Amino acid sequence: MRRPRLLDLFSCAGGAAMGYYQAGFEVIGVDITEQPRYPFEHHVGDALEFVADQGYEFDAIHASPPCQTYANVTAWRGNQKDHPDLLAPTRDALIxxxxxxxxxxxxxxxxxxxxxxxxxxxxxxxxxHRAFETSWHAFQLTSPCYHHPGLLPFEHKGERAYAHAMGCTWMTNVEGRQAVPPAYTQHIGQELLALLTTSEEAAA
Structure with missing residues (x-):
């Protein structure tokens, strides 16, 4: 059976992409910079221009626009206003x-x-912690968020261990800083795949 095609915008090194692949998607990534360790087909370019020109070729889209504008860590170490705010333009482009x-x-x-x-x-x-807004208003997991004493927080001195614990073993330490754990998008991808299947059956 054909895997549905998912466009991965602002892809970075492919943490989110791997989860969608594991859920059953063919994934194609786009990022403004080269991503030599991205595990699937990858294009270098402006994400919003790419979705405007070629988004119609896909079955679904994931986007991780730069988070530095909103991240608390940016305020601690720099100026949030120094970073582009692409969230609203990204939402508009996807809609x-x-x-x-x-x-x-x-x-x-x-x-x-x-x-x-x-x-x-x-x-x-x-x-x-990562937040996800979806076009279909996905349901929150019922399993609790449990920060037991041995849970690894992100620390630069432990980047390698943190990347491995997320399941991003192919990434460098630096790439792991921005990664989405594949388990998150595998869960979302399974729900998205069910949504697409239902839509196809209704259209048949």
Whole structure:
């Protein structure tokens, strides 16, 4: 059977992409910079221009626009205003496609948090909260977020261990800083795949 095609915008090194692949999608990534360790087909270019020109070729879209504008860590170490705010333009671009879509960002971002996920919900030994807004208003997991004493927080001195614990073993330490754990998008991808299947059956 043909895998549905998912466009992965602002892809970075492919943490989100791997989860969607594991859920059953063919994934194609786009990022403004070269991503030599991205595990699937990848294009270098402006994400919003790409979706405007070629978004219609896909079955669904995931986008992880830069989070530095909203991330607390940016305020601690720099100026949030020094970073582009692409969240609203990304949402508008995805809505314009008419396709099912997902936007991921930090919990501080102005997203509708249909899903607020943590590594502890998936048995991962990491504390990493990410918010997801979806076109279909996905349902929040019922499993609790449990920060047990041994759970790894993100620390630069432990980047390698943190990337491995997220399931991003192919990434460099630096790439792991921005990664979405594949378990998050595998969960979302399974729900998205069911949505697409239902839509196809209804159209048949």
């Amino acid at each position: 314009a496609t008419g396709l099912p879509w997902v936007i991921e960002n930090v919990p501080e971002a102005p997203l509708r948090p249909d899903l607020l996920l943590c590594g502890s919900m998936f048995g991962l030994n990491v504390r990493r």
